[in-house]
Amino acid sequence: MHARFATILVALGVFLAMPALAQKVMLNPSNQTGNAVSGGGNEAQYALINANNTKAILDGAGLNTKVDQDFYNAPLNANSWGADIYLSIHSNAGGGHGTETLYKTDGGKNLSTHVQNGLVGKLPYGDRGLKYRNDLYVLNQTNMYACLPEVVFHDCSTKSGVKGHPPAESDFLKSADGQGKIAAGLAAGVCTYYGKNCEGGEPPPAKGWLKGVVYEDPDLEARIPGATVTLDTGESAVSNAQGAWEFYLAPGTYTATAIKAGYDANSSTRDVVAGEEVWGSIGLTKLTQPVDSDGDGVSDDQDNCPEVANPTQLDSDADGSGNACDLTPYPPEIITWEDVHDETVDGDVGDPADVGAEGSEVTLLECPQGVATKCPGCDCECSGSDGCSGSPLAAGGGVALLLLLLALASLWGGYRGYQRFRGAAG
Amino acid sequence: MRTAVLVTLLMMVAGPLAAQSLAAGSALADPVYVGTEVRLQRAFVHPALEGVERAGRAIWDPSSSHWYAAANGTLVQVSAAGRLLVVADGVQGHDIDVRLAAGVAVSREPNDRIVLHGVGPERGADVVLLEGPNYFHPRLSPAGTAVLVHESRAAGSRIWLAEPDTVEVRVLCAGVGAAWHPDGRRVVFARITHDSRRVLGGGLFEVDVATGLERSLPTPTAVAAVEPAVSPDGAQLTFVDALTGLLMTIPYPETGKEVGHAR
Numbered sequence: 279m280h281a282r283f284a285t286i287l288v289a290l291g292v293f294l295a296m297p298a299l300a301q302k303v304m305l306n307p308s309n310q311t312g313n314a315v316s317g318g319g320n321e322a323q324y325a326l327i328n329a330n331n332t333k334a335i336l337d338g339a340g341l342n343t344k345v346d347q348d349f350y351n352a353p354l355n356a357n358s359w360g361a362d363i364y365l366s367i368h369s370n371a372g373g374g375h376g377t378e379t380l381y382k383t384d385g386g387k388n389l390s391t392h393v394q395n396g397l398v399g400k401l402p403y404g405d406r407g408l409k410y411r412n413d414l415y416v417l418n419q420t421n422m423y424a425c426l427p428e429v430v431f432h433d434c435s436t437k438s439g440v441k442g443h444p445p446a447e448s449d450f451l452k453s454a455d456g457q458g459k460i461a462a463g464l465a466a467g468v469c470t471y472y473g474k475n476c477e478g479g480e481p482p483p484a485k486g487w488l489k490g491v492v493y494e495d496p497d498l499e500a501r502i503p504g505a506t507v508t509l510d511t512g513e514s515a516v517s518n519a520q521g522a523w524e525f526y527l528a529p530g531t532y533t534a535t536a537i538k539a540g541y542d543a544n545s546s547t548r549d550v551v552a553g554e555e556v557w558g559s560i561g562l563t564k565l566t567q568p569v570d571s572d573g574d575g576v577s578d579d580q581d582n583c584p585e586v587a588n589p590t591q592l593d594s595d596a597d598g599s600g601n602a603c604d605l606t607p608y609p610p611e612i613i614t615w616e617d618v619h620d621e622t623v624d625g626d627v628g629d630p631a632d633v634g635a636e637g638s639e640v641t642l643l644e645c646p647q648g649v650a651t652k653c654p655g656c657d658c659e660c661s662g663s664d665g666c667s668g669s670p671l672a673a674g675g676g677v678a679l680l681l682l683l684l685a686l687a688s689l690w691g692g693y694r695g696y697q698r699f700r701g702a703a704g
Numbered sequence: 705m706r707t708a709v710l711v712t713l714l715m716m717v718a719g720p721l722a723a724q725s726l727a728a729g730s731a732l733a734d735p736v737y738v739g740t741e742v743r744l745q746r747a748f749v750h751p752a753l754e755g756v757e758r759a760g761r762a763i764w765d766p767s768s769s770h771w772y773a774a775a776n777g778t779l780v781q782v783s784a785a786g787r788l789l790v791v792a793d794g795v796q797g798h799d800i801d802v803r804l805a806a807g808v809a810v811s812r813e814p815n816d817r818i819v820l821h822g823v824g825p826e827r828g829a830d831v832v833l834l835e836g837p838n839y840f841h842p843r844l845s846p847a848g849t850a851v852l853v854h855e856s857r858a859a860g861s862r863i864w865l866a867e868p869d870t871v872e873v874r875v876l877c878a879g880v881g882a883a884w885h886p887d888g889r890r891v892v893f894a895r896i897t898h899d900s901r902r903v904l905g906g907g908l909f910e911v912d913v914a915t916g917l918e919r920s921l922p923t924p925t926a927v928a929a930v931e932p933a934v935s936p937d938g939a940q941l942t943f944v945d946a947l948t949g950l951l952m953t954i955p956y957p958e959t960g961k962e963v964g965h966a967r
Contacts, residue, residue, distance in 0.1 A: 634965020
């Protein structure tokens, strides 16, 4: 239990020590040029100023911010870019007063809470709270958490502030002071959402991530652990069990080369950007150069003993395994019918002195059923389809019967000849 | 002209061929034909990509009949067995399109470049087609010889056409949500009206890529048609009604009113 707790603490420490990536923030100022602001101008005009001022603060705090004022395409552009959060900056109309933020999803509500608090903390107007809306295009089309702050009522031309004696909301929206406070409020909301202190001058990240996996080309899921990945700067890392590797680097162009025994080396070249991560996964292919593990001059894929040097590749029994590493390097000896009746002790198989000679292997092949032969490992004459079954007596009895019949036939022939001789004499 | 009116009247009476409700309250769509079936590409997370770091949404390539996605800084094909096979590397962006048969893919990269990649065994050199923060959603023509690119722009959304063989990049028309007709000679797209919070109306158009001639495509009345897609045989037109969130399919209107030239 203590060990598990310690592991969690270590993992948490590593996580907290990791430099954070720059969050991608899409700011989408209202596109509504038809909504007039009391005293001059329109909603889109001031929303764009507020978005650009907010971007300046967020970029300065190390976030990656874009401004897109296209109504239909901005959410799609944010999806394409991979934005982390989306703020559609508007101002309200219809006779009310104060600040409100609209959301659709739970994640959007959390973001809205921070943005609303940021605005209310900077603006001298009432807090109208958060409002759920499922009919707004930008909240429906965005893949990421999104909200739509209505910063003030642009059609309000009367002094309606609740904190001191602020100007009318429309005048506030048009003033440099008001615009500065609106941007500060929006930025504060985004920064607290990310746990950052944008007003404290938190320095933006100076480095970025170069990450990747090493895989067996082309199968991305066939990861190669233990590969050495070396940068052109000399820095190196070893791919982990998932084949993953990473470097935290100053901005610049880097070439990472992965090597692993049995594979061709391969490289990827990537541009590292501060605060961002770029992937340079490397696919390795199995070596195309022949491998000769035993150094006998014959490549492993052709060698009949790849781990034992045998330049001659001698393979007496032609079983594909060279004599140098074959437990039974010689071919089996075949006993034929003729060998069985070989009465000459001449060094081959067949006669009793030859069969089973040391160093030879004896296998009985084509042993005719019922024919006696000599079996290895037994001293008996035997018969049968396997050459070694049956009774030695039965085999011997057959031969005796044959001799008896021949003897009887001989006696019968002699008797008939004697009868013809007696007849001729009488 | 009479035929066009008749088609419109028929659709008004009979309604679309099919209507399918999207997720409640959501207009996330980007419909695409996968064979004869319509899939909502933008919301589709391929199961083979679950758990893969930096995996994007899968897109369908009709030229190879496979799904593709960006993953781990590469472009992968999801094989029939569910394996992820790398067909191009150096692809960081998730907004991609692929025509494997033509050996090309296109992506919107994090550095705001629209890049044409060589895919397959040869994996040719990358070509930057457009560069800027507001270019997105590149779409390859059926033959993979031209690329549509959308431009997000406060002064009016535009659709660009890049033809890498001729190194020509030009504005094709003003509009949103463009898709290729399967004949590769036409592009269908939408034009909308809005109040900065909601889409109030939308109509579909087609533009002849060679001549720039634009033609309106009649759709049922009381519909704000956006995000068109044309069936592989060119017979059907699918789109999203931005007012109701319904996915609708109608016969492709081969007759429609000419509305001018895009250029």
